[in-house]
Amino acid sequence: MTSPWPRARLHVVTGKGGTGKSTVAAALALALASHGKQVLLCEVEGRQGIARMFDVDPLPYAETRIATGLRDERGPGSVHALNIDPEAALLEYLAMYYRLGRAGKALEKFGVVEFATTIAPGVRDVLLTGKVYEAVHRNARNRGATEYDAVVLDAPPTGRISQFLGVSDEVAGLAKVGPVKKQADQMMSLFRSPRTAVHLVTVLEEMPVQETADGIAELRRHGLPVGGVVVNQVRPHDVSDDDLALALAGRLDKEALGRELEHAGVRPTKVLLDGLASEARDHAERRALEDAQREVVADLDVPVAELGRLPGGVDLGALYELAADLRGQGFA
Incomplete structure (x- = not known):
């Protein structure tokens, strides 16, 4: 089945808290990592959720190979993971664009990094999304780094996603010209292009479905490309x-x-x-309520995939099952 987003290299996964967006992001990364493709799974909320799901050590600020993707006739690819820390991202930014290697370390000791990420409005999100942008657009500045076929971002919840991706608005009060403004404009060019797809995760309950509908409308108002909706934790249809x-x-x-x-x-x-x-x-x-919400989701006019409940909880085996379901429904 052909993906509805053939040009997308950045898949942003958001959703209301409790809907399982991190699980869906992990499953999507595994699904995309087929045909020998290399995929980077990123998290930005500092919860080490990827490490727990994949049963690996807590992730450092370094791209770490954590799993093999779904197998097919052309062989599996690999999933790498990255826990993006805003302070480390700022130091890397200074080293790459201003060549402040040792000086950057000195700034960290004096607390400038903490100041920049807590006092200056919007800087934290700009740094986090900037690292994602760099992973999508690897170039000569980052020699020897892995080039990825796709990047999956486990993003903040739906209520914050437009602000999180709206780096141009966040930077507007900080820099009118110069390299910071230029990079923000380049990032927005990616986030508003067909190379990005923002997927929303929901469950078949009234509040999460309404938040999903509102999130789609908000994304469209900001010119951000809506991908699909993943309906998670669906009850089995084992009663006639x-x-x-x-x-x-x-x-x-x-x-x-x-x-x-x-x-x-x-x-x-x-x-x-x-x-x-x-x-x-x-x-x-419960099933009648779910069916009513399923009709609301169908009216959102976006591709929809459904994932069943995991009675045994989320482990690596369950993630592979969900990945196969996503790929079978055309999400990868």
Whole structure:
């Protein structure tokens, strides 16, 4: 299946807190790292979520190979990871663009880095996104560094994503001309181009779906390219529509249910049957609410993928399963 974003090299993953955006970002990186491709998975919130999901040591400020991508007829690629620290990013920026090697280290000792990232508005986000931009646009300034076919960014939540990617607005109050302004303009050229796709993660609940719709509208207002929506933690469809309707109406055939329990070797008491009927009704109500929110997501007019719940939690094996689902639905 052909990707809806054939030119995208930067995949930004955002979503309301609790929807599993970090899990989806990790799975997307694994999915993209097929056909022998090299993928960089970045995080910017300092939580070391990538290390926990991939069961590796806490990530330094250095690109570290952490996994092999999905296998196919052309072989797997590799996933590298990077935990982007704003202070380290500033020192690297000074070394690359101003050749302040030792001087940059001296600035760190005097606390200038902390000042720049906490007092000057917007500097922190500019530094974080600047490192992502450099990873996408490797050039002669960074000799010997890995050139990536794709970069996946586990970005801040939906409510902050437009500000986070709007580096031109953040820099406007700091620099009108010069290398900082020039780099910000180059970054915005990437973020607003078909080389970027901003994907939003949601679950089938009213508030996350509404925040996703608002996030898409906000991204479009700022000229940022919307990718797709990943509906995460979807309940399994293992009950027929007819049985769901009966459960919702409170008309499940308890005698038939009791016979099935007996066939399975379980004694069907009244308390057990009443409890199962109540659980079935709750499940049917939840499914009805999900179906209503699924219609809202469908009306957003963007590509949609659905990922099932992970009853055993998130581990590397589960990430590969989710990656295969994303690729099968055309997201990689």
